[in-house]
Amino acid sequence: MNPLELLWAALATAGFAVLLELRPRDLPLAVAGASLGWWIFSAFRIAGDPAIGYFAAAAAIGFLSEFGAHFLRRPAFLYMVCAILPLVPGSGMYNTMLQSVRGDFPGTLAIGFATLQAAGAIAAGLAVSSALARLASQVATSRRRRGGTPGDRENGDEPAGWVSAK
Amino acid sequence: MADPDPEDVLLLASDAARLVLRCGAETYRAEETARAFCSSLGGAEAECYATPTGVVLSFFGPDGRSRSIVRRVRGRTMNLERIARIHSLTRDLYAGRADFRQASEGIDSIERLPGYPGAVTLAGAAAAAGFFTLLYGGSWSDALVAAPVGAILSRMTRTLSRQGISDFFTNIAGGAFAVLACLAAGLAGFAASPDRAVIGSIMLLVPGVAITxxxxxxxxxxxxxxxxxxxxxxxxxxxxxxxxxxxxGLWRLAGLGAA
Structure with a gap:
């Protein structure tokens, strides 16, 4: 992989983050996540397995976002949305529909399938990291509150996570 | 402090949920925000059902009577700073650091929060389009074409949606403009591979984050x-x-070369 690609991913993400109204103080983590994700994805793509690459990159971005968000006391969503920008299969959506507009049915199916696979892998990667972060924050909260009412944690209607920095 | 009127709590909570959805956040975040507002301000049970286009919120006030409200959400533009501010306002409410008046002033100020000035947005769009072109295998000449095309594209779509043109037609116009501008630049000898420049500048419109x-x-x-x-x-x-x-298709019909 061309190491300059990490720089391109970072700068493209920084530019797009402005359009999403991300404030400058949130930019470093978002940009770092984008470079990390692109690096992991490229390593897997060169090894010949882009789908696992999307999943691994998204999981890494998710962990970094949740971890950073916890310390910065901001929602992890901010960093996730920006950091997945280089991976996200936007051009795949466009190419799928372009093949369809041109009447190329096999092309539509092939590109469309690859696009859904990529989007699914990214979403699954983010879901895994969010689930683990939620688990970790609940363990931490129940430790801090040891001696509190035991029913507390089981109440699913409680807006869990406001304690954490989800 | 006297408890706020249940009707006011309901209205404020649904305003908060609607704002969360307008900023393009996750659906569960809107529901949790509304529930956190209700439980922090009224104490009683609340249920919220949100979809990207609307919020239904019902609320049992301290008097034991149920009230509900339906809010329609039109127009979604992602705004991460607003999401972050609503998040911290909700945390303040939940932790008892804010009361009804502060929460309602907070929601008002978040709704009026100014965005980046136009020049910064243009530069951001240009940088995104240019560097995405490089990232997806374009050359420097392609990136230098994609950058201004991206900047104009972002200004154009923003103006069109402010005029109340639907997203579908805005996207048709944006896609056509990006392709024609990049192909013309290629014809004039500025872009080595106009296709790459098209992909780079169209990254500003494509719904990659939306599908994820x-x-x-x-x-x-x-x-x-x-x-x-x-x-x-x-x-x-x-x-x-x-x-x-x-x-x-037009480009081919005009006989300007196969593209």
């Missing part, structure tokens, strides 16, 4: 919201491609 969030909502169990977001992403991609496909 659609799947995330579905995974989170918000099935209706997930399918709705998926349909939104699908229609945006269709609009861009209809515009782009028409532009490629």
């Amino acid at each position: 969030n659609a799947i995330r909502d579905t995974i989170a169990g918000d099935l209706v919201a997930g399918v709705a977001r998926g349909a939104d992403a699908f229609i945006s991609a269709a609009g861009i491609s209809i515009g782009a496909g028409a532009a490629f």
